[in-house]
Amino acid sequence: MAGQTLAEKVWNAHLVSRQSGEPDILYIDMHLLHEVTSPQAFDGLALRGRKVRHPELTLATEDHNVPTSDIFRPIADPVSRAQVDAIRENCRKFGVKIHALGDPGQGIVHVIGPETGLTQPGMTVVCGDSHTSTHGAFGALAFGIGTSEVEHVMATQTLRLRPFRTMAVNLIGTPQPGVTAKDIILAVIGRIGTGGGQGHVIEYRGEVLAGMSMEARMTICNMSIEAGARAGMIAPDETTFGYLKGRTYAPKDERWDAAVEYWRTLRTDEDAVFDRVVDVDISELTPYVSWGTNPGQVAPLAATVPAPGDFADPVKRAACERALEYMDLTPGQPLAGIAVDTVFLGSCTNGRLEDLRAAAEVLRGRRVAGGVRMLVVPGSERVREAAELEGLHQVFLDAGAEWRNAGCSMCMAMNPDFLQPGQRAASTSNRNFEGRQGAGSRTHLVSPAVAAATAVAGALCSPGALPAAESLPAQHTAEV
Amino acid sequence: MEAFRIHTGRVLPMRRSNIDTDQLIPVRFLKRLTRTGYADGLFAAWREEPGFELDRPEYQGATVLVAGPEFGTGSSREHAVWSLLDHGFRVVISSRFADIFRGNSLKNGLLTIQLDQEVVEALWERAEQAPDQPVTVDLEALQVRAADLTVDFELDPYHRMRLLEGLDEIDATLRYEDAVRAFEATRPSWLPTVEVA
Numbered sequence: 019m020a021g022q023t024l025a026e027k028v029w030n031a032h033l034v035s036r037q038s039g040e041p042d043i044l045y046i047d048m049h050l051l052h053e054v055t056s057p058q059a060f061d062g063l064a065l066r067g068r069k070v071r072h073p074e075l076t077l078a079t080e081d082h083n084v085p086t087s088d089i090f091r092p093i094a095d096p097v098s099r100a101q102v103d104a105i106r107e108n109c110r111k112f113g114v115k116i117h118a119l120g121d122p123g124q125g126i127v128h129v130i131g132p133e134t135g136l137t138q139p140g141m142t143v144v145c146g147d148s149h150t151s152t153h154g155a156f157g158a159l160a161f162g163i164g165t166s167e168v169e170h171v172m173a174t175q176t177l178r179l180r181p182f183r184t185m186a187v188n189l190i191g192t193p194q195p196g197v198t199a200k201d202i203i204l205a206v207i208g209r210i211g212t213g214g215g216q217g218h219v220i221e222y223r224g225e226v227l228a229g230m231s232m233e234a235r236m237t238i239c240n241m242s243i244e245a246g247a248r249a250g251m252i253a254p255d256e257t258t259f260g261y262l263k264g265r266t267y268a269p270k271d272e273r274w275d276a277a278v279e280y281w282r283t284l285r286t287d288e289d290a291v292f293d294r295v296v297d298v299d300i301s302e303l304t305p306y307v308s309w310g311t312n313p314g315q316v317a318p319l320a321a322t323v324p325a326p327g328d329f330a331d332p333v334k335r336a337a338c339e340r341a342l343e344y345m346d347l348t349p350g351q352p353l354a355g356i357a358v359d360t361v362f363l364g365s366c367t368n369g370r371l372e373d374l375r376a377a378a379e380v381l382r383g384r385r386v387a388g389g390v391r392m393l394v395v396p397g398s399e400r401v402r403e404a405a406e407l408e409g410l411h412q413v414f415l416d417a418g419a420e421w422r423n424a425g426c427s428m429c430m431a432m433n434p435d436f437l438q439p440g441q442r443a444a445s446t447s448n449r450n451f452e453g454r455q456g457a458g459s460r461t462h463l464v465s466p467a468v469a470a471a472t473a474v475a476g477a478l479c480s481p482g483a484l485p486a487a488e489s490l491p492a493q494h495t496a497e498v
Numbered sequence: 499m500e501a502f503r504i505h506t507g508r509v510l511p512m513r514r515s516n517i518d519t520d521q522l523i524p525v526r527f528l529k530r531l532t533r534t535g536y537a538d539g540l541f542a543a544w545r546e547e548p549g550f551e552l553d554r555p556e557y558q559g560a561t562v563l564v565a566g567p568e569f570g571t572g573s574s575r576e577h578a579v580w581s582l583l584d585h586g587f588r589v590v591i592s593s594r595f596a597d598i599f600r601g602n603s604l605k606n607g608l609l610t611i612q613l614d615q616e617v618v619e620a621l622w623e624r625a626e627q628a629p630d631q632p633v634t635v636d637l638e639a640l641q642v643r644a645a646d647l648t649v650d651f652e653l654d655p656y657h658r659m660r661l662l663e664g665l666d667e668i669d670a671t672l673r674y675e676d677a678v679r680a681f682e683a684t685r686p687s688w689l690p691t692v693e694v695a
Contacts, residue, residue, distance in 0.1 A: 216597060337514075451520040
């Protein structure tokens with residue numbers, strides 16, 4: 019019998035029942051909730067007199083709607099407030115723990131799970147949010163679900179699913195200095211397309227991963243959904259165990275030892291066979307940026323805007339044509355130098371401490387260009403606190419950026435942080451869809467370092483292309 | 499969920515790929531707390547563009563949406579499905595769907611059918627030439643039938659059965675209580691639990 023892939027091992031370890039002709043019943047170890055996709059599910063439970071089967075395997079947060087400034091005042095938008103009130107009331111009624119706005123544990127659902135050690139190797143983690151794929155960085159099988167499935171998990175702690183197909187994305191080679199996880203995943207999506215992973219769990223493989231932090235791995239797995247995949251995974255290793263050790267929900271003492279022993283088995287067997295294998299050479303990569311209105315429409319920042327005629331496939335050609343019109347770009351125009359109104363640093367893709375550090379490093383001793391607004395939104399309140407301990411907030415403030423409280427913010431523009439029609443942003447988030455950051459908004463997806471350099475230049479720019487920074491006043495380098 | 503057996507209706511051809519969930523329903527409509535009442539959110543941004551397909555007189559009352567590949571990519575928002583249903587669509591045909599959207603559709607009685615892009619193009623041409631000509635989508639026979647075109651389609655037998663019967667999936671899973679309990683007894687003790695509120 020052939021060996022198993024990592025994804026198959028985790029699947030099989032959660033198999034409650036397999037009946038011919040029916041989808042498997044898969045056990046869910048952790049169910050994360052947020053305010054947007056849960057109210058109808060709670061209503062469904064209430065309507066039929068059902069309970070949340072395992073409140074202790076369920077955790078809620080408020081992230082999509084919440085303001086990122088003046089957080090201790092009542093939420094100004096009454097509709098957002100009603101949704102936040104609804105999840106608080108539902109959590110109270112059904113006995114679910116919630117990190118409400120203002121709570122030091124509040125933040126984006128995909129940031130708080132990992133940072134508290136709640137996301138562990140080999141677990142099944144679901145949430146009514148497509149970027150649940152983030153948690154796969156720990157070797158968990160983690161995927162987004164709809165509200166009907168949220169209700170199903172709350173009622174049964176299981177899901178009905180056919181096994182996902184498996185896909186290996188082999189990252190070949192060593193990246194050049196200055197190339198980040200975000201550049202790698204944008205290049206992967208550009209390569210396989212927004213539907214390339216349909217029905218599959220991607221396992222990212224390659225030597226580059228061994229040297230990658232958990233934050234970087236999360237950025238990669240986060241955007242698996244943008245390649246159409248159900249989930250993304252990276253096999254756990256010493257970096258994973260080192261990250262988890264001592265975190266709030268990580269196992270302690272002898273249970274830690276038992277867990278680590280099991281976690282070490284969570285690797286794809288040598289003789290396992292993937293349904294699909296894609297090799298992506300990352301040795302020649304340079305910083306990447308999106309030019310269009312889907313995350314497959316990407317190119318090196320050093321390249322030019324493509325022309326519809328560059329695409330042989332008529333569907334892609336038409337999509338390029340429409341995207342260029344929407345984005346107000348001209349074929350052949352250099353991507354570097356496209357002027358932006360706003361820079362957004364944050365989101366479940368790039369809102370972690372390491373992302374803030376990378377941007378701060380570029381901003382130190384520099385200023386955000388006149389007329390450009392830069393919004394820095396930590397992924398969680400814990401990230402905000404840690405960044406402030408390092409003095410990163412002061413770097414952002416000194417540069418002229420806005421330093422905010424945690425939330426999804428301008429990634430999806432459901433709270434007061436959004437662009438005006440026609441405005442253009444460089445954004446460290448995950449989706450460049452039409453109107454994603456506000457009606458009529460235009461988005462270029464970038465890494466945190468490119469976002470910071472773009473803020474300084476006022477136009478899409480790589481950090482290497484900036485003039486040297488002024489030397490820094492001593493008080494800002496001091497440890498706090 | 500409303501059962502789905504056979505449906506005859508006119509086609510809305512949408513010659514677009516990557517119709518993502520933010521286009522299906524922009525985020526400002528996601529603040530509601532209900533499962534219904536989303537018709538006004540469907541394609542809200544595109545409906546502001548003159549000549550948008552959905553608002554053309556010849557396609558009024560269409561119930562079968564036919565679109566290019568990567569339909570429903572992006573977010574997990576089930577509101578995308580609710581808005582299509584609330585507008586009156588019963589079927590979406592595309593050459594490729596995003597997985598989460600497709601799962602959501604089949605749980606709500608919106609039949610999503612994946613057909614080759616050539617068939618999608620053939621349906622587009624027919625709908626553009628003869629917008630009044632209906633198609634029949636037959637879930638029992640697994641067929642899409644237009645005037646001069648009959649195409650077979652595939653659907654997971656489990657989803658087909660659920661749609662035909664309009665069954666509640668939670669009820670069905672709750673019948674496996676013994677298996678779930680037996681599984682729970684084997685879960686390792688190191689797995690995390692959250693303090694209950």
